[in-house]
Structures are given as C-alpha cells and as structure tokens.
Amino acid sequence: MTTNTVSVTRGSSPLILSMPHPGTGLPPEIAAALNERGRLVEDTDWHMRQLYGFTERLAPTVVEAQLSRFVIDLNRDPSGVSLYPGQATTELVPTTTFDGAPIWQATLDGAEIERRKAAYFQPYHDALSAEIARVKGEHGYCVLWDCHSIKSVIPRLFAGTLPTLNLGTNSGASCAPSVEAAAIAAMAGQPLTQIANGRFKGGWITRHYGRPSEHVHALQMEIALSAYLADETAPWAFDAPKATQLQSALSAIIEAALGAAAAFERSRS
Numbered sequence: 001m002t003t004n005t006v007s008v009t010r011g012s013s014p015l016i017l018s019m020p021h022p023g024t025g026l027p028p029e030i031a032a033a034l035n036e037r038g039r040l041v042e043d044t045d046w047h048m049r050q051l052y053g054f055t056e057r058l059a060p061t062v063v064e065a066q067l068s069r070f071v072i073d074l075n076r077d078p079s080g081v082s083l084y085p086g087q088a089t090t091e092l093v094p095t096t097t098f099d100g101a102p103i104w105q106a107t108l109d110g111a112e113i114e115r116r117k118a119a120y121f122q123p124y125h126d127a128l129s130a131e132i133a134r135v136k137g138e139h140g141y142c143v144l145w146d147c148h149s150i151k152s153v154i155p156r157l158f159a160g161t162l163p164t165l166n167l168g169t170n171s172g173a174s175c176a177p178s179v180e181a182a183a184i185a186a187m188a189g190q191p192l193t194q195i196a197n198g199r200f201k202g203g204w205i206t207r208h209y210g211r212p213s214e215h216v217h218a219l220q221m222e223i224a225l226s227a228y229l230a231d232e233t234a235p236w237a238f239d240a241p242k243a244t245q246l247q248s249a250l251s252a253i254i255e256a257a258l259g260a261a262a263a264f265e266r267s268r269s
C-alpha cells in the first residue's frame with residue numbers, strides 16, 4: 001500500500017517500525033521553492049529500510065515516509081513547539097540544514113506551513129495512528145520503534161562525536177520502565193558507543209504515541225550514520241559489511257524490548 005507521502009507494509013507481530021525521515025521525494029512545488037543546497041536533501045535518514053531489513057523475521061509493520069523531511073518534519077510537534085527548548089534544532093518545516101545552511105529561496109509564510117501540515121504531515125500520522133490501533137486490536141499492545149540516523153559530527157547541534165546508538169524514551173515516559181530497562185541492558189552488551197536519553201531523548205513521535213498506560217511502548221533509536229555508511233557525505237553509500245555489527249546490535253535491543261513488553265502486558269492482564 002503506497003501513497004505519495006507514506007508507504008505501509010503490514011506485519012503480524014506487535015512491532016511497528018516508524019521511519020519518518022528516509023524519504024527523498026519532493027513534490028514539484030516544494031522542489032521549485034528549495035534552493036540548490038536544499039534540493040540535495042542532505043539531512044535524510046539514509047537507507048533505513050535496508051538497514052532494518054534484518055527485522056523481517058520479526059514480522060513488523062513498517063510505516064515509511066516517502067517525502068523528504070525538508071517538505072515538513074514528521075517528527076516535530078505540529079504546533080511548532082521546539083523539541084529541545086534552548087538548544088539549536090530544526091523546525092517543523094526546516095529553514096536550514098542541520099549545519100545551518102539556508103535551504104529555501106524565500107521565507108515561507110504561516111499559510112504555506114498550514115498547507116503542508118494538511119497535505120504532507122497528516123497522512124503519515126493518520127497511517128501510523130491506524131496501524132497502532134490495528135496492532136493493539138490484534139495483540140492488545142504494540143512496541144513502536146522510531147528509526148532514525150544522523151551525521152555523527154554536527155557542531156551546531158552537539159559537541160564532539162555522537163555515540164553510535166542513541167536510545168530515546170522521553171526520559172522513561174514513553175514505555176514501561178521494564179521495557180526501557182531491557183533495551184538499555186541489551187544495548188550495554190553491544191560493542192558500540194551508546195547512550196540513553198542523551199542529546200536525543202525521542203522526538204515528537206516517541207513523545208506523542210508512547211503511552212505505556214494505553215499499551216503503546218515507544219522507543220526512538222538515533223544512529224550515527226558513520227556506523228553503516230561508507231562516508232557521511234554524498235553519495236551516502238550503504239556499507240553492508242560495516243552495517244552487520246550494527247544490525248546485530250539493533251536486533252538484540254529490539255528483541256529485548258519486545259520480550260519485556262510482552263511480559264509487562266501479560267502481567268497486567
């Protein structure tokens with residue numbers, strides 16, 4: 001099932017993978033408004049579907065954005081409130097790249113942002129909400145894993161080099177404590193640099209949908225692109241041998257979260 005903005009692949013398990021940023025699509029009116037730098041869509045979460053190909057045996061539902069985050073950022077509060085008040089970030093409709101380079105030829109007005117919310121933001125969230133409801137209907141609960149990646153060095157956003165694995169649970173609010181604990185313990189067993197609720201604590205998707213009291217356990221994984229790309233620059237080539245260790249780590253962490261969520265939900269019923 002594919003529309004212009006989002007593709008949904010249904011699975012039979014309680015796991016939902018949300019991929020809000022792997023898209024590179026640009027509707028014609030958006031491509032025409034971007035400047036040359038913007039049209040490079042450099043802040044893409046590259047090759048998410050390929051990276052998470054190992055999850056096939058877990059039968060996840062995958063909700064994947066087709067359009068670039070430069071159209072509108074599906075992981076930002078649609079009211080425009082910053083995810084990280086007081087810190088540099090990019091907006092609901094980004095005005096710049098992560099590095100701070102302007103991406104539009106002219107300033108966008110409020111009416112244009114409202115238009116994009118209706119045309120490009122809402123369809124992704126309608127699809128994701130529908131899949132969460134469907135999976136909860138089948139299993140009684142779901143584990144929502146929000147998939148992200150980012151360059152490991154972006155001085156405007158964070159100091160130094162980002163750890164490879166950055167788990168976010170909105171500081172523990174977006175999933176049951178036992179699910180967070182299982183994910184962190186599994187992550188600790190991996191030979192990769194890591195942090196939980198560091199610079200990235202989970203964006204709007206994790207915060208909005210993660211409601212453990214309503215049987216939705218949401219976790220965000222922000223990954224340093226250097227862990228699976230040949231280079232953190234164009235052409236953003238996937239490095240399969242390099243990705244193997246990362247995929248093995250992700251597999252262990254996701255399975256731990258799934259196991260803990262199943263146990264937690266069993267204990268409540």
Ligand SMILES: [Zn+2]
Nearest residue numbers: 021045148149
């Ligand atoms: Zn992302």
